Amino acid sequence: MCGIVGYVGHRSALDVVMGGLRRLEYRGYDSAGVALPHEGRIASAKKAGKLVNLDGILAEHSLPTVGSGIGHTRWATHGAPNDRNAHPHLDAGSRVAVVHNGIIENFATLRDELESSGHEMLSETDTEVVAHLLRDELDRTPVASSDEAEGTALPDAVRAVCRRLEGAFTLVITDAEQPDVVVGARRNSPLVVGRGDGENFLGSDVAAFIEYTRDAIELGQDQVVAITSDDVVVTDFDGRPAETTEYHVDWDVSAAEKGGFDWFMLKEIAEQPQAVADTLLGRHSAAGLLQLDEMRLSDDELRNVDKIIVIACGTSFYAAMVAKYAIEHWTRVPCEVELASEFRYRDPILDRSTLVVTISQSGETMDTLQAIRYARQQRARVLSICNTNGSTIPRESDAVIYTHAGPEIAVASTKGFLAQVVACYLLGLYLAQVKGTKYGDEIGAIIAELERIPAGIQRLLDDADQVRTLAAELVDSRSILFLGRHVGFPVALEGALKLKELAYIHAEGFAAGELKHGPIALIEEGVPVFVVVPPRARDQLQEKIVSNIQEIRARGARTIVLVEDGDDDVVPYADHVIRLPEVPTLLQPLVATVPLQIFACELAGLLGHDVDQPRNLAKSVTVE
Numbered sequence: 001m002c003g004i005v006g007y008v009g010h011r012s013a014l015d016v017v018m019g020g021l022r023r024l025e026y027r028g029y030d031s032a033g034v035a036l037p038h039e040g041r042i043a044s045a046k047k048a049g050k051l052v053n054l055d056g057i058l059a060e061h062s063l064p065t066v067g068s069g070i071g072h073t074r075w076a077t078h079g080a081p082n083d084r085n086a087h088p089h090l091d092a093g094s095r096v097a098v099v100h101n102g103i104i105e106n107f108a109t110l111r112d113e114l115e116s117s118g119h120e121m122l123s124e125t126d127t128e129v130v131a132h133l134l135r136d137e138l139d140r141t142p143v144a145s146s147d148e149a150e151g152t153a154l155p156d157a158v159r160a161v162c163r164r165l166e167g168a169f170t171l172v173i174t175d176a177e178q179p180d181v182v183v184g185a186r187r188n189s190p191l192v193v194g195r196g197d198g199e200n201f202l203g204s205d206v207a208a209f210i211e212y213t214r215d216a217i218e219l220g221q222d223q224v225v226a227i228t229s230d231d232v233v234v235t236d237f238d239g240r241p242a243e244t245t246e247y248h249v250d251w252d253v254s255a256a257e258k259g260g261f262d263w264f265m266l267k268e269i270a271e272q273p274q275a276v277a278d279t280l281l282g283r284h285s286a287a288g289l290l291q292l293d294e295m296r297l298s299d300d301e302l303r304n305v306d307k308i309i310v311i312a313c314g315t316s317f318y319a320a321m322v323a324k325y326a327i328e329h330w331t332r333v334p335c336e337v338e339l340a341s342e343f344r345y346r347d348p349i350l351d352r353s354t355l356v357v358t359i360s361q362s363g364e365t366m367d368t369l370q371a372i373r374y375a376r377q378q379r380a381r382v383l384s385i386c387n388t389n390g391s392t393i394p395r396e397s398d399a400v401i402y403t404h405a406g407p408e409i410a411v412a413s414t415k416g417f418l419a420q421v422v423a424c425y426l427l428g429l430y431l432a433q434v435k436g437t438k439y440g441d442e443i444g445a446i447i448a449e450l451e452r453i454p455a456g457i458q459r460l461l462d463d464a465d466q467v468r469t470l471a472a473e474l475v476d477s478r479s480i481l482f483l484g485r486h487v488g489f490p491v492a493l494e495g496a497l498k499l500k501e502l503a504y505i506h507a508e509g510f511a512a513g514e515l516k517h518g519p520i521a522l523i524e525e526g527v528p529v530f531v532v533v534p535p536r537a538r539d540q541l542q543e544k545i546v547s548n549i550q551e552i553r554a555r556g557a558r559t560i561v562l563v564e565d566g567d568d569d570v571v572p573y574a575d576h577v578i579r580l581p582e583v584p585t586l587l588q589p590l591v592a593t594v595p596l597q598i599f600a601c602e603l604a605g606l607l608g609h610d611v612d613q614p615r616n617l618a619k620s621v622t623v624e
Contacts, residue, residue, distance in 0.1 A: 002101035002618075003029060003073040004191070005208045006172045006182040009199020009229045013069030014058075016201075020208035021051060021071050023253075025409075025613065029073035030081035034058075035088040035097035036069040037179035042097045046086035067229070068179055070172050070202075072099035075618045078107070079124030089128040091135035092120060095176050098134065100127040101204060102189040105167035130171060133161045138175065155226040155235070158183045162224065162237050168366060172202055185224045185237075190364040190391065193217035193225055193232055195246070200227040205362075205388065206249050207407060214249040218390040247390055263611040265410035265601050269594070270461060273454035275415040276590065278404035279422045280450055288444050290430045296399040297381060302434045305355040305381070308335040311343050311371045312359040315413045315497060316420060320359055321490035323424035326586050330432040340367035344374035354380040357427065361408065361416040363391025372396055385423045387416055401427060410612045412501045414597045417494065418457075421589055425450060449583065453590045456581030460594045463579075467595050470560065470576060471602035474528050481522060481529045481557075482509040482596075483548060485541050488532035491589050495530055495596035501614050502604035512548040525556035532592050533563040533570055535585050542569065549573040562592050 003024030007016045017034050032054045033046025043063045047053040051073070072087035079085035088097040104110075107126035110133065115121065119132045137157035154175045162171070168188035175181070184191050184202045194201030194209035194216055201209035202225070206216050217232065219225055223242050226233045234242045261267040284290050308327060310320040317339060324335045338348070340358070350356070356375040360368045363386040372382050372393060384397040387405050394400040403419035429446060432438035474480070480499055484492035492509035499507035510519045512531070523529070529552050534541040550573050553559050561574035564582045571577060580591050604611050 002075050002204065003208065004099050004101055004170060004172050004202065004204045005071040006069075006174075006184060006202030006227065007199070007209075008068040008180065008182050008227050009196065010067060011199065012065050013067055014063055014065070016209075016212070017069050017071035018051070018055075018058075019211060020201075020203060021073050023207040023210065024073060024204060025051065029075050029618075031074045031076075031083070031086035032072065033074075033086045033088050033099075034063070034069060034071040035090070035099075035174055036063055036066050037097075037174050037176040038064040038066050040095075040176050042088075042090055042094045042174070042176050044088055044090060044094075044097060046083065046088065048082050048086055066179065068174060068182055070097060070099050070174050070182060077103055078126040085123045085125050087125075087127060089123060089125065089131045091131045093135065096131050096134045096138065097174050098127060098131045099172050100130065100169060102169035102187075103167045104129070104165050104169055106165065110164070130161060130165070133164065134158065134173065137161055138177075154178050154181055154183050155224055155233070156239070158185055159224050159235070159237050159239055162187070162222075170204070181226055181228050183224065183226045184219075186219050187222050188366065188369065188392075190362070191219050191225075192390065193219065193227065193234075195232060198229055200229065200232055202227060207409075210249060211253045214252065216247055216249055216390065218245040218247065218395065220244070220395070221392075245390065249389075263410065263601065263605070265412060265414060265611050268408055268410055268415045269597050269601065271406065272415045272418050272594065273458045273461075275403075275405040275419045276422055276457065277451075277454045278406075279419045280426075280447070281404065283426055284444075284447060288440055290426065290433050290443065290447075292401055292426065292430055294400045294402055295383075295430070297383065299434045301381060302355070302431060304353050305333060305431070306353045308333055308355045308357060309343075309348070309350075310335065310337050310357045310359065310424075311340045311368060312337075313340045313365055313367055315417050315494060316359040316361065316365075318490040318494040318497070319417055319420040319424060320357075321493070322421050322487055322589050323357070323359075323428065325487050326425055327428040327431065329586065330428045331435055331437050333431065333435070338371075340365065340371045343371040350375055350378035350380040352379045352381070354378075356380045356382045357385065358382065358393060358397065359385045359420050359424070360393050361387045361403075361413060361420070363388040363393040365393070369393055369396070383427070385420055385427070387419065411614055411617050412498055412600075412611075418590055418593065422450065425587070446584070449587060453583065453587060456583060456591050457594055459581060460591060464595075464598050467578065467598045468602045471599050471606060475603060475606045477505065477528055479506040479522070479527060481519070481527065482507070482532070483512040483515065483529060483545075483552075484509070484532035485512045485545055486534055487586060487589050488512075488534055488592065491532050491592045491596070492530070494593055495600070498597055498600035499603070501617060502600045502609060502611055503607055504609065504615070512545055515548055515551065520551065520555070523552050523555040523557050527557050528560060529557045530560045530562065530596065531570075532588075533561055533567065535564050535582065535588060536567050542567075546570055546573065562595060564588075
């Protein structure tokens with residue numbers, strides 16, 4: 001949600017900022033804008049819609065070539081997605097420009113205060129009040145001399161304003177009278193620093209500046225950062241120096257480009273064998289023991305765990321559902337799965353022996369972050385599964401398992417989901433190792449099966465033409481259903497979610513055993529139904545799913561059956577068969593999900609939709 005870029009250095013700030021905004025398009029947005037300080041005033045341009053619309057404005061009205069500036073892609077919260085509400089927002093005298101991610105909860109009170117003192121607001125946003133508050137603060141705060149630590153009064157003004165704000169926010173500000181500094185502030189919303197040579201950057205994530213530097217700095221909670229071309233100064237909201245952590249990004253700009261694919265999503269689907277292999281890489285010692293380098297919880301602490309709660313949202317929630325099956329089976333520890341948005345509102349029972357596991361690709365999902373904070377208040381231990389180094393959720397957790405999927409640009413998650421599932425398996429096996437519920441050779445055998453998964457995924461990718469043909473045949477469908485049993489149930493839910501996200505058609509996933517408890521009423525002549533068949537090792541479940549297929553086919557459904565190689569029992573009842581590699585039951589989601597991803601992507605493309613940036617969606621939901 002919302003992309004932010006800030007820059008100070010020797011390059012054209014407009015070029016740097018616009019390039020950064022393009023790399024942040026995956027976050028989802030409905031307007032965009034830039035602001036540059038020039039000769040005592042802010043030069044700005046903004047426009048509703050995609051960046052191409054802003055490009056048109058910039059072509060008609062060129063902005064000055066200067067060495068500092070800020071930019072923003074907005075996902076509307078307060079106020080409609082139009083030109084007036086687009087960021088940046090300026091004060092009445094066009095001295096200060098502000099871009100903002102998040103929600104300022106007390107903006108109405110602040111707006112009333114400002115309007116009663118003569119300020120005129122031009123937008124419906126909560127952001128505009130910050131520009132006016134900053135102008136008032138700057139008018140009463142003298143600019144510090146250049147030999148002082150920060151060389152500018154702008155950080156002082158930002159700190160003073162931040163102390164008045166309530167809610168979750170990232171702010172990035174430029175002041176036309178102090179053009180050599182850009183200031184950022186964060187509370188419960190992502191912001192990172194890029195450190196360059198004679199230049200420095202701010203961004204919602206490292207993709208904003210990865211073209212120029214891979215050296216980054218984590219910003220903590222309630223911190224203000226001032227960047228100049230040769231310095232980075234970080235303080236808390238009261239002005240005290242703050243500790244920071246520097247890190248190096250292990251991917252470059254080429255990883256965030258399409259590489260010849262029509263869509264980032266297609267590229268990321270194709271990268272799944274590597275994402276799974278990389279997430280497994282280096283996880284076991286020469287002696288065969290699992291080793292999780294980021295596991296900051298001791299074996300004794302883990303042995304004392306008697307209940308596990310896995311918390312997530314969206315696609316990550318379905319990875320959590322898979323985790324429940326695996327963790328309970330391997331560890332015999334009760335495992336619950338909760339939606340992060342509901343967790344803390346139901347007064348859950350937690351104590352020191354509870355392990356709360358959170359799953360978030362971005363590490364900034366606000367519902368999940370608030371659930372972590374609640375869990376820690378209740379003294380539970382927290383472990384996060386995340387794809388983004390240095391993000392807030394891992395930093396506020398007791399331990400972390402990083403997935404190594406690389407950047408995922410498309411809003412709808414694919415390789416991120418598979419990497420999360422693999423990380424959940426690693427956690428379950430590590431707990432089994434610590435608790436002694438699995439022998440070392442048993443764990444080793446499962447790891448060996450996991451290491452064969454990338455080849456199975458690649459085979460499915462190589463055979464994808466049959467799925468694309470099927471999508472073309474079903475392009476006029478207005479409703480598509482998905483059925484599964486055991487770990488096939490979360491796969492069915494994920495398949496339905498991908499169609500909702502990308503194709504904008506009715507799609508539902510059901511546990512196949514619930515069919516006659518209501519969902520079978522949706523079956524009518526010609527309705528496509530995808531059925532995930534359990535491996536033959538689950539004989540009883542396989543028999544039951546064959547009965548489900550017969551039931552829906554008898555009522556006119558068009559059955560598309562995902563079944564492992566060599567299983568011909570369902571073939572007489574299938575209108576279309578998609579063959580899956582033979583894998584152990586608990587690992588089947590890693591292969592069964594892939595054809596459903598390809599199908600959703602292909603169908604959306606045939607319908608003319610933007611596959612990478614579906615309507616109304618953002619990559620990371622950073623407000624509750």
